[in-house]
Amino acid sequence: MGSYIKKRRLSEASKQLLYTDRKIIDIAMEYGFESSEAFSRAFKAVYQTSPASYRKNRIDLFISAKPQLDSPRLNHLVRSITVHPRIVELPDILVAGLRGQTTLADNTIPQLWNSFMAVAHRLPDRIPDGRGFGICEACQGDNTLYSMCDEILFSEVAGTEVNSLEHLEEPFVGKVLRGGRYAVFTYTGLIADLSQAFEYIWGTWFLNTQEALDEREDFELYDERFLGRHNPPIPD
Numbered sequence: 001m002g003s004y005i006k007k008r009r010l011s012e013a014s015k016q017l018l019y020t021d022r023k024i025i026d027i028a029m030e031y032g033f034e035s036s037e038a039f040s041r042a043f044k045a046v047y048q049t050s051p052a053s054y055r056k057n058r059i060d061l062f063i064s065a066k067p068q069l070d071s072p073r074l075n076h077l078v079r080s081i082t083v084h085p086r087i088v089e090l091p092d093i094l095v096a097g098l099r100g101q102t103t104l105a106d107n108t109i110p111q112l113w114n115s116f117m118a119v120a121h122r123l124p125d126r127i128p129d130g131r132g133f134g135i136c137e138a139c140q141g142d143n144t145l146y147s148m149c150d151e152i153l154f155s156e157v158a159g160t161e162v163n164s165l166e167h168l169e170e171p172f173v174g175k176v177l178r179g180g181r182y183a184v185f186t187y188t189g190l191i192a193d194l195s196q197a198f199e200y201i202w203g204t205w206f207l208n209t210q211e212a213l214d215e216r217e218d219f220e221l222y223d224e225r226f227l228g229r230h231n232p233p234i235p236d
Contacts, residue, residue, distance in 0.1 A: 010046050011206050012213075013039070017055040024051050046203070080189030081197045085205070088184055093177040095133045096123055096168055097159015109134065109156050110229070116158040123162065123172060130161035132222035135175055178216050183209075191229045 013031045016022055028039035028051075043051045098119070100112035113134075120126070137155035157175055165174035187197045206213075
């Protein structure tokens with residue numbers, strides 16, 4: 001997953017710098033920073049420039065200040081992820097699986113998937129050959145979009161599509177992925193490099209899109225194209 005959640009609040013704040021004339025301290029406070037100095041340090045770490053300079057030069061500075069892409073990273077983006085997502089309307093989706101807790105710094109999601117696969121055959125109302133889902137419950141309870149960082153503990157559900165949630169027993173949990181408008185990125189690289197895809201989504205695409213982010217959960221979808229952690233998926 002990388003540190004994409006941590007960068008979300010900076011992504012939102014950067015839009016405010018680009019498209020409004022609000023005071024920098026007001027933007028910093030709104031997006032969870034205790035001071036303009038803390039905001040500036042975090043901002044420079046990502047965008048290689050200060051919030052004031054970023055605002056002064058607007059879009060031109062944003063484009064020129066982005067880190068230079070080396071050949072491996074550029075090839076990865078070109079070959080492994082749809083640069084422009086499909087915007088689709090999805091219905092409600094029922095998912096059942098196991099819930100675990102992790103941080104971005106100490107990612108235990110692979111172990112969670114191993115635990116789920118060991119007991120998935122016991123899951124009631126499972127759809128044969130149904131799609132797998134990794135659901136990030138990062139913004140629940142005291143966690144918010146703007147307070148997430150590498151060290152904050154959050155929940156993840158690893159599961160599969162089911163027809164009903166009525167017959168679930170421990171250790172399984174049920175989730176309803178709310179229907180609505182979604183941006184769908186197709187990733188065809190290795191799971192080990194998935195963090196680069198998230199970095200592109202939140203660090204580049206999200207900064208430039210006119211789409212608005214709501215409170216629905218992020219999720220990964222694994223269908224028949226997925227061949228396992230150590231193999232690239234079958235391309236469309």
